Amino acid sequence: xxxxxxxxxVPDTATQVKIAGDAKSIETAGITWIxxxxxxxxxxxxxxxxxxxxxxxxxxxxxxxxxxxxxLRSCLAMGADRAIHVNDPALANADTLTTARALAAVIKQEQxxxxxxxxxxIDDDMGAVGAQLAEVLDWPCxxxxxxxTIDADGKTVKAARQxxxxxxxxxxxxxxxxxxxxxxxxxxxxxxxxxxxxxKKEIKDVxxxxxxxxxxxxxxxxxxxxALPPRPxxxxxxxxxxxxxxxxxxxLREDAKAI
Amino acid sequence: MAGAFWCVVEDDRQGMPKKVMAEALGEAGRLSGxxxxxxxxxxxxxxxxxxxxxxxxxxxxxxxxxAAFAPYRGEVWAPALAELAGKESPKAIFGPxxxxxxxxxxxxxxxxxxxxxxxxxAFAMEGDALVGTRPVYAGKLISKVSWAKTPWVATLRxxxxxxxxxxxxxxxxxxxxxVTIPAAKMKFLERxxxxxxxxxxxxxxxxxISGGRGMKGPENYVILEDMGKVIGAAVGASRAAVxxxxxxxxxxxxxxxxxxxxxxxxxxxxxGAIQHLAGMRTSKVIVAVNKDPEAPIFKIADxxxxxxxxxxxxxLTQEFKKLLEx
Numbered sequence: 131x132x133x134x135x136x137x138x139x140v141p142d143t144a145t146q147v148k149i150a151g152d153a154k155s156i157e158t159a160g161i162t163w164i165x166x167x168x169x170x171x172x173x174x175x176x177x178x179x180x181x182x183x184x185x186x187x188x189x190x191x192x193x194x195x196x197x198x199x200x201x202l203r204s205c206l207a208m209g210a211d212r213a214i215h216v217n218d219p220a221l222a223n224a225d226t227l228t229t230a231r232a233l234a235a236v237i238k239q240e241q242x243x244x245x246x247x248x249x250x251x252i253d254d255d256m257g258a259v260g261a262q263l264a265e266v267l268d269w270p271c272x273x274x275x276x277x278x279t280i281d282a283d284g285k286t287v288k289a290a291r292q293x294x295x296x297x298x299x300x301x302x303x304x305x306x307x308x309x310x311x312x313x314x315x316x317x318x319x320x321x322x323x324x325x326x327x328x329x330k331k332e333i334k335d336v337x338x339x340x341x342x343x344x345x346x347x348x349x350x351x352x353x354x355x356x357a358l359p360p361r362p363x364x365x366x367x368x369x370x371x372x373x374x375x376x377x378x379x380x381x382l383r384e385d386a387k388a389i
Numbered sequence: 390m391a392g393a394f395w396c397v398v399e400d401d402r403q404g405m406p407k408k409v410m411a412e413a414l415g416e417a418g419r420l421s422g423x424x425x426x427x428x429x430x431x432x433x434x435x436x437x438x439x440x441x442x443x444x445x446x447x448x449x450x451x452x453x454x455x456a457a458f459a460p461y462r463g464e465v466w467a468p469a470l471a472e473l474a475g476k477e478s479p480k481a482i483f484g485p486x487x488x489x490x491x492x493x494x495x496x497x498x499x500x501x502x503x504x505x506x507x508x509x510x511a512f513a514m515e516g517d518a519l520v521g522t523r524p525v526y527a528g529k530l531i532s533k534v535s536w537a538k539t540p541w542v543a544t545l546r547x548x549x550x551x552x553x554x555x556x557x558x559x560x561x562x563x564x565x566x567x568v569t570i571p572a573a574k575m576k577f578l579e580r581x582x583x584x585x586x587x588x589x590x591x592x593x594x595x596x597x598i599s600g601g602r603g604m605k606g607p608e609n610y611v612i613l614e615d616m617g618k619v620i621g622a623a624v625g626a627s628r629a630a631v632x633x634x635x636x637x638x639x640x641x642x643x644x645x646x647x648x649x650x651x652x653x654x655x656x657x658x659x660x661g662a663i664q665h666l667a668g669m670r671t672s673k674v675i676v677a678v679n680k681d682p683e684a685p686i687f688k689i690a691d692x693x694x695x696x697x698x699x700x701x702x703x704x705l706t707q708e709f710k711k712l713l714e715x
Contacts, residue, residue: 143644143664147526156526167645227499252644254525254532256507258495261463265499270464270574273492288578292639293488294590296583298460301576312645313638347537350504353520354533364675364690366682374694375704378676379712381692388653388674389596389620389709 131186131284133176134242135210136233136263137169139194139201140253149355156355158197165201168248170208171310174317176246177209179280187211189240193221193232199333206328207320213331214240218338225348230262235341237267242305243284249274249309260309271307272300276314280304391477393449394421395428395540397470397484397493398442402459404435406442408552409485409593413545414445415553417483420512420519426451427561428473428482430466432459443561445553450561451477455570461489462575467496472568474501474540481519481541486592486648491544498542506534506543508648510671527644527667547592548650549671583639586624588614591640594623597651599642599669601627603658603679603698607635612699613657616706619713625649627656627665643668657698661686678702 141147142162150157165173173190180186190205192198193216202213216232224232237245250257264271272278272289276297279288287304290297292311302308320328338345367374367381382388394417399407410427417425427447429438434454442450451473457465466489474482474497482497484490486508498505506521513520519541525532536542591597598613610624617624626636628643642649644667654672659665661677661684669675670689677690678701687693694701 141526143527143667147529149530156530225504226495227502227504230499252527255523256495256505257491258498258505258507261492261495262499262505264463265467265496268464270462271492272575273463274488290581291488293461294592297581299578299581300462301578303574311638312641348504349498349502349537350506350534351537352532353535355525356531356533358524358529358531358670361675361689362691364687364693366687366693366695371696371700371704374696375701375708378692378694378705379708382653382674382676383712386653386674386691389712 131179131183131243131280132189132240133179133186133244133246134189134191134237134240135169135172135176135205136245136247136259137173137190137192137201137205138166138251138253139163139192139198140166140251143252149357153354154352163197163200165204166248166251166253168250168252168310168312170317171312171314172246172248173205173208173210174315175278175310178315183280189214189242191233191236192216193224193229195222202333203328204320206331207324208318209324211331213333214336215333216336216341220338220345223348223351225350226256226258227262227349228346230259230266232338232341232343233259233263234266235343236336244280244287244304245307247307247309249311260307264307269306270302271309272302273309274311275308276311278308392480393424393426394481394483395426395479396447397482397490398427398429398431399485399487399490400429400431400438404433405438407593409547410442411445411552411555412547412550413483413485414442414447416512416545416550417481418446418553420514421480424448426479428470429453430458430470432456439561439563444555444557444559446559447561450563452563452565453568454565457570457573460577460580461493462573463492463496464574465571466493467500468571469568471497471500473566476566479540481539481543483543483545486544486546494542494544501540503538503540503542504536508546509543510546510549524671527663528670546648546650546671548595548652586614588617589621589623591623591625591642591647592649595651596620596622596653597625597642597649597655598622599625599627599654599656599659600630601656601659602629602633604630604635610636612702616702616709619706619709627659628662656686657702659686660684661689
């Protein structure tokens with residue numbers, strides 16, 4: 131089975147982010163870039179499916195500028211077989227729908243049996259691309275999956291999705307989109323051999339035109355990025371435990387009106 | 390009605406809208422000057438539920454009641470909702486951030502070819518256009534977004550928007566439109582319920598207690614649950630505690646867990662790593678208890694106690710009990 135994994139390169143959580151001069155994007159200098167953690171769960175799951183079935187191909191795909199190639203390289207080092215890089219300045223301001231349409235165009239060319247994505251990218255936290263991809267392709271999709279098993283003939287995947295208060299389990303006909311939630315697996319670290327091998331694997335560059343995409347303006351635009359409004363300064367409640375606890379409860383009731 | 394603000398109903402699967410709907414209806418009402426309609430896709434509505442939506446300000450309830458809507462499946466819900474939107478031309482489609490609506494409204498936006506603003510924490514009308522506000526980059530920055538055309542589709546973070554106050558006697562007109570309901574592709578097998586904690590759901594709770602690495606082990610969470618029972622709070626955990634295997638992942642608060650925005654957050658033995666803050670920094674009042682006076686969580690806490698949580702927690706539970714028994 132061919133499995134396509136859509137990933138995104140994002141700033142590492144611990145990285146300081148600064149607003150760029152255009153007030154709509156961030157300064158990219160000095161940022162440590164990583165594969166979004168949920169996407170790593172998706173890559174890991176794809177590799178496990180391939181290993182379990184003893185055959186197949188794992189293709190990593192991303193939409194992003196030149197630097198995003200490093201993220202694809204990380205996926206190849208983990209064990210993906212090849213990668214596709216949708217890299218076109220025309221897609222620089224892509225919203226989730228434009229991204230989903232671009233990925234759908236790649237998927238139509240590649241015809242995988244299964245698409246895995248992370249439940250959301252940890253930069254813009256929209257969590258929408260997987261669902262919109264399913265909609266554009268007219269495929270079923272299971273969001274926030276905690277476990278999956280593909281049947282022997284590769285026709286159906288049994289997937290458990292996380293919902294409020296429990297898990298819902300479905301038989302999902304393939305092809306389908308699955309969005310990985312934390313808990314699905316523990317992603318592997320690339321081995322040295324994997325890292326060396328990744329350098330020889332193919333990363334295909336693709337332009338918007340190759341995918342038959344027009345230059346539609348995004349439907350959602352960032353008009354402004356702002357720093358977080360500072361929280362009012364806090365207060366350490368002093369004294370021994372009994373005194374501090376009494377004072378805290380009084381403050382929560384009388385000052386903060388929080389209880 | 391053309392130009393109305395729609396709120397897609399999240400219900401308790403027993404025929405009643407959840408209280409997050411008061412927040413969505415309240416916000417939609419403020420933005421639209423009261424031109425709000427509830428759209429309810431369900432296998433089981435109820436008179437009481439419709440009454441509740443009316444009291445929260447819905448002028449109309451568009452009710453799509455069909456057994457095919459349970460459980461939620463995107464390939465059934467999205468085309469039905471999008472078809473109705475195509476006929477009715479609402480100005481906005483809002484829904485709370487829940488497991489199904491975050492997928493549903495993304496699909497509906499794609500189907501309608503319009504923008505989606507997920508996990509909004511504020512809205513404003515600028516002239517005739519809606520501007521959405523949402524946290525990005527682990528909550529380190531705030532992003533303002535605008536749509537190229539209507540309907541403006543958005544999901545709303547729970548506990549952030551001021552809920553509509555129920556107005557007794559206010560009623561909603563009920564309409565049962567006809568739409569095509571596609572056949573389901575996904576076959577539902579089972580629902581595995583989590584062991585009931587007797588405490589509220591993490592993302593919906595008004596008060597959340599969180600235990601971090603300082604809890605020292607899974608056996609100690611019982612003291613937080615005891616406090617939870619006294620003050621009606623959900624009990625969550627930091628990533629450190631979840632990764633250590635002390636709590637199941639569904640209790641994790643933070644970037645790779647749940648995003649919460651309660652009225653009161655109480656963190657015990659939580660250091661305040663960026664990835665935890667990403668999931669709780671929009672809480673209204675933050676209390677931190679930690680032995681380490683340098684713990685980063687004190688930087689965003691409204692109230693802090695530097696001390697041993699194993700002494701503070703039982704004393705605090707007693708004090709809460711005294712207060713609430715009055």
